[in-house]
Amino acid sequence: MEINQFALYQLKNVPENRDIRFRSYETLQKNQIQIRYGNYEQKYLGRMLPADTPGSIRERFDRQPPRKFHGHSISVSDVLVLNHAGEVTAYYMEKELSLIHISE
Numbered sequence: 001m002e003i004n005q006f007a008l009y010q011l012k013n014v015p016e017n018r019d020i021r022f023r024s025y026e027t028l029q030k031n032q033i034q035i036r037y038g039n040y041e042q043k044y045l046g047r048m049l050p051a052d053t054p055g056s057i058r059e060r061f062d063r064q065p066p067r068k069f070h071g072h073s074i075s076v077s078d079v080l081v082l083n084h085a086g087e088v089t090a091y092y093m094e095k096e097l098s099l100i101h102i103s104e
Contacts, residue, residue, distance in 0.1 A: 023076065
C-alpha cells in the first residue's frame with residue numbers, strides 16, 4: 001500500500017540555532033550556511049490529501065493546525081518534506097506562502 005505523507009520540521013530550540021532561526025533562504029545562501037538535518041526536529045507527520053501541494057498544506061496549518069501538532073506556527077526556516085508516490089521533495093519556508101524547493 002502506497003502512503004503519501006508529509007512531515008514538518010522546525011529548528012531545534014537550542015542556542016546554536018539562534019543565527020539561523022527565522023532567516024530567509026537567501027540570507028543563509030549569502031552567508032554560506034547550509035541547511036542541516038541535524039539542526040531540525042520533526043514536529044508533525046501526516047497523510048497528504050490527493051490534491052495537496054506544499055502551499056495547500058501550509059494554508060491548512062495556518063487556518064487550523066492539527067491537534068497533534070506541537071510546534072510553533074509555520075514560519076520562515078521551517079522545512080516541509082513531501083513523500084508523494086515515493087518521490088521525496090523538501091521545501092524551505094519563506095514569508096507568506098513562498099516556498100523554496102531544496103531537494104531533487
